[in-house]
Amino acid sequence: MLAAERAAAPATLAAYSRDLEDCSSRLASEGEILETASAALLRCWVGEMTESGFARRTIARRISCIRQFYLFLLRDGRRADNPASQLEAPTPGQTLPKFLTESEVSALLEATGTDEAASPTQQRRLAVGRAALELLYSTGLRISELLGLRRDMFREEARMLMVRGKGGRERLVPLSDAARDAVTTLLEEDRERQSLWLFPGRTPLRALTRQGFDKILAEIGGRAGIDSSRLSPHVLRHSFATHMLAHGADLRVLQMLLGHADISTTQIYTHVQADRLKAVVEAHHPLGDGFSQVEEGSGKMNPTKKL
Template identity: 35%
Template sequence: MDGILSDEPDSPPLPPEAEAFLRHLAEQKRYSARTVRNYRQALERFTAWLRGQPGSLHPLMVSSRHVRRYLMELQTVYERRTSNLHLSALRSFYRYQLRLGKIEASPLAGISGPKLEKKLPKFLTEKQIALLLAGPKRLLENEAIEPFTALRDRLVMELLYGGGFRVSELSDLNYGTFDEQSGVARIRGKGGKERLCPVGEVALECLKMFRAQFARHSGPQDPVLITEQGRRLSVRRIQLMLKRYLDLADLPHDLTPHKIRHSYATHLLDNGADLRLVQELLGHASLSTTQIYTHVSVARLKDMHRRAHPRA
C-alpha cells in the first residue's frame, strides 16, 4: 500500500514551515528538549507518509481525509497513547500555521484520536515510601556503599517525595533554585511555567548536609545532585538508582521516579490538602489533570469500606 507506515521510516528533511514551528516551541514556548524531539519525530513520520502518497503531498496541502487515513495507518504501528501523542503534535503544528495565516482551516478540525483506557496512577503507600527512603542508610550500615553515595541517594529520594518534582526537574536543580531559609524551590516546569515547591524540613536538612559535606561547588548555577566526579546527575542515573532501592525494599521495579510524584500527590490529598493547591504544587495547567488523584483516594476509601464494613 502506498504510504504505509513502517516501524523505522526514513527521516526526510522537514519543510521550512515545520522547522520554524519547532524553533517556536523551543525558543518562544520554551518546551523541553524532549518534547521538541518528540514533536520532530511526529512531523518526520507524517512528512515521510505524505511523500509516499500520490503527488507527494506538502504538509500545508493536506485535507482532513488525508489525516484520517494517516491516523488509521498510525494505529497499525503504535499503541493508542502514542498515536494520540503524534496527533497532538500535528494538531499543534496546524494550529500554529493557522495563526500565521498559512492555512485557512486546520485539517485536524473535528478529528479525535483513539479513546484511551483511563488508568489510575500507581503509587506507594506511606509505609512503602518509608522503606524506600531507608534504603541508603541500610546499605551504608552494611558498608555496601560510600557515605557520599548514601547521602546523595537519600537526597534524591527525599527531594522526589518531598517536592513532587518531575525527574527532569530534579536533575536540573541548581543551588540557586533553593531558598534555604524558607525551604522552597523555584522550579521551571513544562512550557517554561514557573512554580514554587516547598520540599519539607527533612529534605531541606538532607540538602544542607550534602552541601556541607560533599558539594565541590555550590554557587547559584552549580548542580545539586552530582556524580562522584562532580558532574550533574542525569535522569537515566536517577532512574537506575531508584531501581536499586526498589529492589532493596522488595517493591516492584516498574515504580519509576514519576510514581514517587504520584505518591506525593496522593498522600497530600489523603491528608487533607486542597485539590487546587496540589495542582499548583504539581505544576499542572489544568485541574482535570490533578483530579485523577482524587480518584485514587476515593478508590482507597471504597476498598477500605468494602473490607471493613459488615454491610459492604
C-alpha cells in the same frame, strides 16, 4: 515556536519531530508533502495507524501534534485552512497512576541510611539518594525539575523552593525539615566538587542524568526489597499526590504543588476517595462492616452485622 514561545522541553520537541516525520513519510508515499496535504490524506494516515494497532494515546498525541502544526501554518499565513481540524482523535483510556504504599516509601528512605561498611563512593550515592527521595516525596517534583535544582537555591533556613516547571511556569513548594536536612548533608558531602548543581554528574559542570539517577534509585529499591519495575521518579510523584489526597489535601492545593496547568490532570488522583468513602460508611453506617460484603459489580449487599 514551541521552544521560544512555549518553552517546550527537549523531550517534547523530539516527540513532535518524530510525529511530524512519521506523517511526512506517509504523505510522501502518496506524492504529497506535509505543508500542502489534504484533509483526506490525513484521514487515511489516521486510519492506517488505527488498523496497525497503534495505542489510542499515541494516535491522539500524533493528531494533536499535526493539528498544532497546521494551526501554526495558518496563523503564519502559509495556509488558508487547517486540514487537521476535523480529525477525530480517539479518547485515550484512563489508567490509574501507579504508586507506592506509605510503608514502602518509609522502607525506601530507611534504605538510604548510613552504612558503615560502605565505601566513600557508596556513602555518597546513599546521600544523593536520600536527598533526592526526600525532595521527590515531600514536594512532588518531576525528575527534570529535581535534576535541574541548583545549589544556591538552598540557602540556610530556606522554607520554600522556587521551581520552574513545564512551559516555564514557576511555582513555590514548601521544604520539609527532613528534605532540608538531607540536602544539607549532601551539600556538605559535595563541598569540594565545585558544581552549580545540587545533583552533579560525573563531570561537576553537568547535572546528574536521568539514567544515572535511575541506577541509584534501583539500587536503593533493592536494599528496601522493592522491585525496580515498580520504581521510578514518576511513581514517587504519584505517591506524593495520592498520599496527600488520602490524608485530606485540597485538590486545588495539590494542583498548585504539582504544577498542573489544568485541574483535570490532578483529578486522576481522586481514585483514593473511594477507599476513604468506604471507610467512613463502614465506621458510621448502622450496617457497619456489612458493607464489606458488597459483591463487586453486583450492587448487592450481604449484611453480616445484626442491627
